Amino acid sequence: DRALARGGRAAAAAFLERAVELTTDPATRAGRALAAAEARFAAGAIAKAAQLLDTAEIGPLDPAQLAQVQRLRARLAFALNTGRSVVPPLLEAAGRLERLDDGLSRATYLAAIAAAINAGRLGGDDLRRAALAGRGAPRGEDAVGRLLTGLSTWVLDGHAASVSLLADAVEEIGMETDLELAWLSSAVTHEIWDSGAYFGRSEDLLSHARASGRLSLLAAALSFRATALIHAGRFEEAATILDEADTLGAMVGVEPHPASAVILAAYRGREEEATAVIDAALGYARSSGVGWNLGVAAYSRAVLSNGLGRYREALAAAQEAIEFEDLAVMQWALTELVEAAARSGADDVAAAGRDRLVARTSVVDSPWARGTAAYADALTDTSGESEKHYRTAIDELTSAGMTLYAARAQLLLGEWLRRENRRTEGRQQLQAAHELFASIGAEAFAERAARELAATGGVARTRTRGAEVDLTAQEAQIARLAAAGRTNPEIGAVLFLSPRTVEWHLRKIFTKLDISSRRELAAALRDQ
Incomplete structure (x- = not known):
């Protein structure tokens, strides 16, 4: 004790x-x-x-102990193999547990749904069967019961019907008491477009997994935190965490989840290296029965190809990714599809993808949802409001902390301005996007921005990373938010920093930009 x-x-x-x-x-x-x-x-x-x-x-x-044994058997099976083969025994155990302990039964049905989600397109009808079984279990209003209800609804009734239920479940789950649910709720935050919960929970989950000594959960916590850091444009931190996950996997005998490493390789944009990582992930997915990783691999190939400017290849990969509605991956892949289709002249495909994406964002009022919808609207606009949509996307995605997508929206705005023969304005946007991509290590997107910049008559300024004149990715994000009129507490709430830390960063930013007040930020950023 x-x-x-x-x-x-x-x-x-x-x-x-x-x-x-x-x-x-x-x-x-x-x-x-x-x-x-x-x-x-x-x-x-x-x-x-x-x-x-x-x-x-x-x-x-006794019956209660027997229920605990059956539940732990199911948890062990899930830890060792999260793919299709574990779904039937989990469902069987959940059914037996209904006669012994309603709470343990619901938790095991939830594990079966999670395993079926991981099995994805390789799981046949497993996900629907698991959701039907979970819906038939005695209802519970605790965190497990609410998440079970939300995910069963997501599977059987669709995204729109499930959003409010999933949001309630995420709100109910506490790291201290429901640590084993936290990894699943971290994935669910994508479906409800809650960037605050996404970034905050991934950090809290990792902290609690470490503090509690729960090594069986630490690998998943590391993976989810790495993905959040990638979306925040903090590639070096993500790579460090993935190295830790590899070390942990070797120590406890469980392979680390490959998804984050695949996404990071795609965004880094080194073609040969990324292709090898994606191909390895495909092999792992097929051998392990984790079809969710097939979706991640196809999405990552779309990211890589969009970065390299190979839009037809990106479109084919994105279309493959959306063949199955994988949790979280579907919305990522739809964004890639709209961009790839718009850039390769497949206007009808782009419009259809935009409609699907907007249908998913329209039921949620959050910066992440609004920014993603504006991103898609800008790429498919035929009413003359593309610029407004691009600027909305940049502002909302920056506010959501989605630094990577905000930078991509800025790149797209710069490309659009160039095609509108507004070269000076386009040059400013492209220069800013290039410098951010270069600073975080998104090499393919940085090269794409540099090519577009050259077409405006500009020259990509390549600064030494870490030099005093550079803003770090986090400083650039703080500067944009401050230039948009956000207060220090508001910026801190977005980036999970204290107002005092935000003020400290702003003083550094003012020094680097050679300015003395917030009023000068917007002009200084345009000049960068």
Whole structure:
């Protein structure tokens, strides 16, 4: 108990295992073996936890203990294989648990839906079957019950019907008490377009997984945080976290989820390296039965191709990505599809993609949703309001903390201005986009911006990274928000910084730009 109180789960498990060895009473021995298995699982020792469950099952076990054993078996199976093969045993365990413990039954149905989501297009009818079974389970108003209801609705009734339910579920889940649900709720934040929850929960999940010693959950926490950092334009931090995930995977014997590494490689834009990573992810997806990664790989190929300016290839990849409605991936891929289709002259495809994307954003009122809708509207506009839509996209996506997409919207605005023969204005936008892409390491998009900049008669300024005249990605984001009239508390709320930290960053920004007030920010940024 003292070891658990200090977060020492591995030490607690060792004490419990010793207690098992010293216990002669069969019932007491079985109960202690079950407790030790729980502790070993939390500490990331999957194989050892399975051995201890074997000991616990020798029994005798009362019905409640039997329910715990069945639930832990399901959790172990999911940790080792999140693909299609684990869905049937999870559904079977959930059905048995209905007769023993409603709460454990709902949690196991939720795990079955999560596994079916991961199986994706390789799972056949598994996702629908799991959702139907989950909907038929006794309803619960706790965090598990609400998330089960929300995801069952998402599968069976569609995105629009599920948004409010999923938002309620995410709000209900607390990191302290529902840590095992937090990784799933992090993915759900994409469906509800809640960037605050996305960035905040990914950070909190990682902090709590580390502080609690839950190594069985740390790998997922690292992966989700890395993806958030990529979208925030913090590539170096994301790479560091992915290195940690690799080390952890080797230590606990569970392969790290490859999705974040694939997305990062695509955005870095080094073609040969990214293609190899994407191809490896495809192999992993097929061998493991995790079809969700097929969607991620196709989406990542679309990102890479859009960055390289190969729009027909990007369109083909994006169309492949949206063949199945993968959680979170669908909305990413639709954005790539609209851009690729618009740039390759497939206007009808672009318009259809825009309609699908706007249908998903129109049921949510958030900066991320509004910015994404404006992004698609700008690319497909036929009413003469493209510029307004582009500027809205830049402002809203910056406000949402989606630095990467905001920079892409700025690149698109610069390209549009050049084609409208407004070269001076286009040059300003393209220069700013180029410098941000170059500073964060998005090499293909930086090259695309440089080519467009050259077409305006400009020259891409390549500054030494880290030089005093450069704004970091975070400083550029703070500067844009301040130039848009946001107060320090408002900026802090968007970027999860204290107002005092925002003020500190602004002083550095003023020094670098050689200005003395916020009133000068907009002009200084245009001149960069």
